[in-house]
Amino acid sequence: MLQNENIFNALIYLKNDFIAHFNYKDYSKHTIESYSRILETFCEYSSIFKDEMSLIEINSIFLINFLNYIDKDTKKLSKSTKKHYLTIIKIFFKYINENHKNLINFEKIFKNVKINGYLSGREEKIVSLNNQEIILLENELERGKFKECYNVFRNALLVKLMLFGGLRISEALNVKLCDFTENTQENLYYLNIPHAKGDKAQIAYIPFNKIEDEILFFRNRISNDDYIMKTNNGKLLNRSNAFLIVNRIYKKAKINKQGLHILRHSLAVKLTEADVNLAIIKKILRHSNITTTTIYAKATTKGISEALNRE
Template sequence: MKLDSGDFIRDLERWFKAYMAHIKGLSYSNNTIQLYNRAIEQFIEYSRGFQDEMTIKDVKGAYITGYLAYIDDIAKISGKKSLSGKGLSKSTKQTYLKAIRGFFIFISDNNDDLYTFERYLKNIRIADSSKKEEKMEYLTEEEVGRLLSTLEREKAKKDNYNIYRNALLIKLMLYAGLRISEALKMKIGDFEDIDDKTYRIRLEAKGGKEQFAYIGKNLIEDELEYFKKIAELKKNEPIMITRRGKLLNRQNAFKIVNRIYRQANIFKQGLHLLRHTLAMRLTKRGVDPIRIQKILRHSNINTTLIYARAEERDIIESLENF
């Protein structure tokens, strides 16, 4: 079976289906099958936040420990706490880790590429829950300011298609919560006026279903004006193209955005930072989680509530250091 098609979530779902058929064929108990099913479903849900930056070959030990932190946060939000009140117990995490290990060992044993994950799995250990939790990474308000100032300085220095393209790419993720796969597909015709202040952005979701995101006109008016008037793009022409006229891919977008972070003296990486930043900015302003879920188009409200949990940890740390 082919390991990797280039679509991270589709590959995980394909292997998940094969793995569940495998353990059912081995007559695992119903309880074990249900637990493994739940663990891997949650792993896939966690992975949706990274689907535009990764392939299945990018799954390493640190990614799996990030998943364990994610399910711990989900447990805290949903009230499934251990007796200590600090999330999942060590034994429960070990059971989830066993399910994920089994899943990736199965992939290692059955892919046509002879690719193995076992070297990344063998050294993962569940630490005591008393150890400090890893913080969710996002841009601070100061870093957002530096990032936007860098974009404006670049635009002022040179009338260049790529500079305006990069600025729009970042703003669509930072202000509208677009995923990189969505931002890379943008055309002029996808921006619709709904009033004097707001654009509605038409998106194509999985299965061809139409979705919408929203952004203030004032935030991207310079960029859209450039593409309409200077670059003379037609409504059906893609915006995110290279100098050679090819579509910008997510690997190069990742490199471009990280380079712009460095120019802004931001020592963080990743396209996902921008969606995380929007979610945290909305959370800090007291926006209702249901609205944040709709803005980010999360399928599961628990994914949205992770940001509220992260905000709570920031508040607790601030009081501790007072």
């Protein structure tokens, strides 16, 4: 099912389906090439979030950031060219809505996307949780633990792996108990990820005190080689399950945000605002290139104030 696929694979499949439809309708070669080129660029942009987002998490900010992305990747685009890109993407999502009715209605995401002069110079907005929201989220995760319910501890660990360990959703859904190794000297869990981004083995790090309750709970209930993120029927959670679960937790915590990728972003933003060295943030987030890490190094009002008032 497409909603269970990562955003890149889903868009590639839908793009090919869309272009095949245009070929069948006997559109001109020029039109097909134009649509294909723009949608290939859109898919290329989505590959950045391949291991962090699913198709149903696309929102207006994602589209605005795509326009900023092509602005930086090429010479500055004219207003009319941006409108052309956006029109084709809108037609693409209209086709998806009409032919894949099991997916969400994407029409609403275009309502907040305006092509204004300021857009090309605007910095990408990274959606993340602020400190107060993180406290609310942690409190909500602790609620209900007294019931000793498997799903409560599973959901808490799922969120914490992304929020405090920077795991991508594809990584968090596939953890086993044997993947966790405690380093008592550093007060960290080392988490072995055999198939991280690019299918490479990596090590993630998460503070011991953030997940000690959850790890103890699972050690008393499952075997070392068992997957942790299972449903009541013993099947592995998928992205759609996780998306619904986490959004439900946000709602209970009175956090007016959605999505799985904002948890990893929240860790990155928090580390950046704490003036942690970018090389260390790169290692924690396991970025292959520090250029990706610098996306989070945006100046905040707090950072500007501290810099200008420093004596």
